[in-house]
Amino acid sequence: MGPIAAGLFSNFFIGIAIFVVTVGGGFWVSNKGIESGSFPLAGVGVTMIQAGYGLFGAAILAVFGQQQALWIPALAITAVITGLITAVVALVVFKTDHSFANWQKYSWGFFIGGFALGAAGFFINPMLMLVAGVLFFLGFVVDLTYEIWAVKANRYASDLRNAIGIYVAVMGVFVHVLQLVLRVLSMLDN
Numbered sequence: 001m002g003p004i005a006a007g008l009f010s011n012f013f014i015g016i017a018i019f020v021v022t023v024g025g026g027f028w029v030s031n032k033g034i035e036s037g038s039f040p041l042a043g044v045g046v047t048m049i050q051a052g053y054g055l056f057g058a059a060i061l062a063v064f065g066q067q068q069a070l071w072i073p074a075l076a077i078t079a080v081i082t083g084l085i086t087a088v089v090a091l092v093v094f095k096t097d098h099s100f101a102n103w104q105k106y107s108w109g110f111f112i113g114g115f116a117l118g119a120a121g122f123f124i125n126p127m128l129m130l131v132a133g134v135l136f137f138l139g140f141v142v143d144l145t146y147e148i149w150a151v152k153a154n155r156y157a158s159d160l161r162n163a164i165g166i167y168v169a170v171m172g173v174f175v176h177v178l179q180l181v182l183r184v185l186s187m188l189d190n
Contacts, residue, residue: 003062004058005054005055005056005057005058005059005062006058006059006062006063006065008055008059009055009056009059010059012118012119012121012122012129013119013122015056015059016115016118018052018055019052019056021048021052022048022049022051022052022053022055023048023049023052023053023168023172025045025048026044026045026046026047026048026049026050026051026052027045027049027164027165027168028045029041029042029044029045029048030042030043030044030045030046030048030049030161030164031045031161031164032045033045034158034160034161034164042160042164045164046164049164049167049168049171053171053175056175057175057178060175060178060179060182061182063182064182064186067185067186067189070182070185070186070189073185074178074181074182074185075178077181077185078174078177078178078181079174081177081181082170082173082174082177085141085144085173085177086144086148086170086173089141089144089145089148090148092145093145093148093149093152094148094152099149099153100145100146100149101146101149101153101155103142103143103145103146103149104143104146106142107139107140107142107143107146108139109139110135110136110138110139110142111135111136111139113132113135114132114133114134114135114136114139115132116132117129117131117132117135118132118133133176133179136172136176137172137173137176137177139172140169140172140173140176141169141173143168143169143172144166144169144170144172144173146169147162147165147166147168147169148166150162150165151166
């Protein structure tokens with residue numbers, strides 16, 4: 001699956017399209033399933049999300065295919081860092097009276113900015129694609145903040161909707177941290 005995933009994500013625009021269709025589309029389908037009471041449809045959406053993150057994660061690991069010994073330590077370190085980020089966000093949300101109701105809009109701003117910089121980087125300067133990656137990461141952290149706040153505020157009547165929203169955000173943080181951890185471990189390994 002690694003070489004196929006790496007091929008799918010080797011082009012910025014195709015990679016974004018695959019991510020949007022699988023993860024974004026899966027989130028939309030799962031929400032439609034929850035709203036209509038169709039748990040099989042919600043399951044299809046969750047499966048799409050998992051497939052999207054699986055492909056993206058496989059593409060990340062495939063980039064470091066020559067250094068497979070780094071994969072397990074990188075995944076373990078990434079899990080710890082992602083857990084810490086999630087815990088800090090949850091602590092901030094639950095220990096403050098601040099409303100994070102608009103933060104989902106802010107996350108969209110980061111995602112749109114990341115796409116715009118990534119597209120410009122594709123044509124003009126590849127360094128812009130690194131900045132785009134930072135914006136995508138921040139978008140997922142901000143979205144995670146919103147999703148945790150939505151649980152606290154009982155924004156959605158469905159625990160399943162809350163769980164899927166948090167899953168999408170946490171996995172978005174995870175794959176972005178994984179890229180960074182693999183880069184650092186790769187440099188240390190050389």
